[in-house]
Amino acid sequence: MAPSRENPFTFLEMLEQHVREHRVSFHVPGHHNGTVIDDTLPSAFAKVMPYDLTELAHLDDLHDASGIIKQAETALGMLYESKSKWLVNGSTVGNWSMLAATVQRGERVYVQRNSHKSVWNAIEWLGLEPILLMPTIERGTGIPTTVTLDTIKQAILEFPGGRAVMLTSPTYYGDMADIRAISDYLSPKDIPLLVDEAHGAHLIHPKLPRRSAIFEGASAVVQSAHKTLPAFTMGAWVHYKEDIDENRLKHALSSFQTSSPSYLIMASLDYARSYLETLTDEAWSSIQKSHAQFVLELKRSGFVVKVGDDFTKVTIMTYPKNGLIFSQHLASIGIDIELAAVDHVLFCLPLREIKKQEIEHWLKLIKKAATHVPIIDDDETIFPFPQSQCVSELHPVKEYARIQRVSFEQAIGLIAAETVIPYPPGIPWILKGEQITEEKVRVLSDWISLGRKLQASKHVMIEQIDVIVEEF
Numbered sequence: 001m002a003p004s005r006e007n008p009f010t011f012l013e014m015l016e017q018h019v020r021e022h023r024v025s026f027h028v029p030g031h032h033n034g035t036v037i038d039d040t041l042p043s044a045f046a047k048v049m050p051y052d053l054t055e056l057a058h059l060d061d062l063h064d065a066s067g068i069i070k071q072a073e074t075a076l077g078m079l080y081e082s083k084s085k086w087l088v089n090g091s092t093v094g095n096w097s098m099l100a101a102t103v104q105r106g107e108r109v110y111v112q113r114n115s116h117k118s119v120w121n122a123i124e125w126l127g128l129e130p131i132l133l134m135p136t137i138e139r140g141t142g143i144p145t146t147v148t149l150d151t152i153k154q155a156i157l158e159f160p161g162g163r164a165v166m167l168t169s170p171t172y173y174g175d176m177a178d179i180r181a182i183s184d185y186l187s188p189k190d191i192p193l194l195v196d197e198a199h200g201a202h203l204i205h206p207k208l209p210r211r212s213a214i215f216e217g218a219s220a221v222v223q224s225a226h227k228t229l230p231a232f233t234m235g236a237w238v239h240y241k242e243d244i245d246e247n248r249l250k251h252a253l254s255s256f257q258t259s260s261p262s263y264l265i266m267a268s269l270d271y272a273r274s275y276l277e278t279l280t281d282e283a284w285s286s287i288q289k290s291h292a293q294f295v296l297e298l299k300r301s302g303f304v305v306k307v308g309d310d311f312t313k314v315t316i317m318t319y320p321k322n323g324l325i326f327s328q329h330l331a332s333i334g335i336d337i338e339l340a341a342v343d344h345v346l347f348c349l350p351l352r353e354i355k356k357q358e359i360e361h362w363l364k365l366i367k368k369a370a371t372h373v374p375i376i377d378d379d380e381t382i383f384p385f386p387q388s389q390c391v392s393e394l395h396p397v398k399e400y401a402r403i404q405r406v407s408f409e410q411a412i413g414l415i416a417a418e419t420v421i422p423y424p425p426g427i428p429w430i431l432k433g434e435q436i437t438e439e440k441v442r443v444l445s446d447w448i449s450l451g452r453k454l455q456a457s458k459h460v461m462i463e464q465i466d467v468i469v470e471e472f
């Protein structure tokens with residue numbers, strides 16, 4: 001039976017049926033339908049455990065789907081007007097797989113500079129040659145946004161022969177590229193447009209001002225259902241069109257993903273799809289109205305607010321007050337937020353109507369947290385996105401290059417042999433193969449002294465970095 005509006009829980013129902021039958025488990029996972037537990041396991045956790053199943057004959061196989069998983073993926077595809085596959089290793093594996101399916105080792109790919117680290121890691125390990133596309137920096141906020149069609153045209157002109165364009169839209173802050181114009185330009189050139197839409201799974205309703213790239217001509221789109229829909233962490237999906245080589249994509253997905261996909265994650269993906277499917281026009285309208293009301297109330301209370309094209313992302317610009325300390329005050333009164341930087345904080349709003357009482361309550365707390373936030377110190381650095389040319393190459397770091405560890409000061413002007421990533425948002429500040437500038441190390445030193453979370457080698461914390469000194 002195919003999942004449908006009348007019967008949206010087919011996958012979940014199948015799991016439920018299995019659990020109800022109290023079957024004997026002589027198979028993995030080792031909790032054997034939740035029977036290998038003791039009293040220390042919280043009861044809510046124990047209740048969920050039996051649903052954590054495996055690829056038994058009637059429960060299908062993610063990597064070779066022909067039963068209930070295939071049906072659920074078909075239903076998903078109908079919603080997004082595409083072919084779709086579930087992912088159990090986040091958008092990370094989707095980005096890897098889209099690139100592997102379209103670009104071969106040594107070939108060129110045009111990539112947005114403020115892409116997530118999953119994109120850069122894939123490019124490095126797949127041996128691709130990236131051409132960097134600088135995003136527009138938003139006036140007033142200094143936040144990097146999206147890549148324009150002009151930048152893409154320039155890249156193709158200066159560095160021809162690229163096999164795909166890889167963009168991020170919406171960005172972490174909810175800004176969206178003009179995907180329709182870009183796909184119209186790329187399509188006759190047979191250059192697939194791949195979009196990391198980790199933050200855009202909810203953008204499906206036809207009346208939304210901006211919709212998912214999959215409705216705007218993109219060739220393949222990856223979405224972290226777990227980021228904006230009611231799905232478990234790591235639950236994601238990829239949508240793709242005819243210009244993507246399906247066999248290559250499937251081969252990549254089954255190579256990069258676990259061979260033991262979580263049935264809990266998959267069940268949550270099917271639920272997320274059904275949640276979207278059952279949202280009525282009125283529900284969409286109430287959600288958007290309530291989000292707009294929350295933003296309005298924030299503004300009325302004196303906050304400077306940025307809302308991009310995605311109505312679920314709200315950035316409060318805290319300058320001249322310190323956003324990092326604001327977020328600590330928020331946490332101390334029970335409000336946890338998505339991201340804090342020196343001059344802003346980012347809230348992700350839920351895809352449901354926010355009740356009037358909730359808005360009032362949240363506002364009271366937010367205002368309270370804001371009262372004692374200090375002014376930014378002179379020596380603190382606001383996140384200035386590293387400026388470079390509109391389009392540039394990355395220096396290839398060859399396997400046998402001689403690498404040396406030097407102080408930040410000595411590194412200025414040299415090529416980085418490692419990547420440094422502030423987290424969140426997971427967008428590299430210094431990329432392996434990029435030239436190290438004075439600005440980059442100055443900002444990095446400030447972050448280290450401020451204790452900003454960095455994903456980098458230990459020696460970076462003592463202001464040293466690996467650089468290339470000689471190539472063969």
Ligand SMILES: Cc1ncc(COP(=O)(O)O)c(C=O)c1O
Nearest residue numbers: 089090091092116118196198224
């Ligand atoms: C833009 C972007 N792409 C990809 C990812 C990776 O997504 P996932 O955590 O689902 O693997 C993230 C995660 O934060 C992201 O922000």
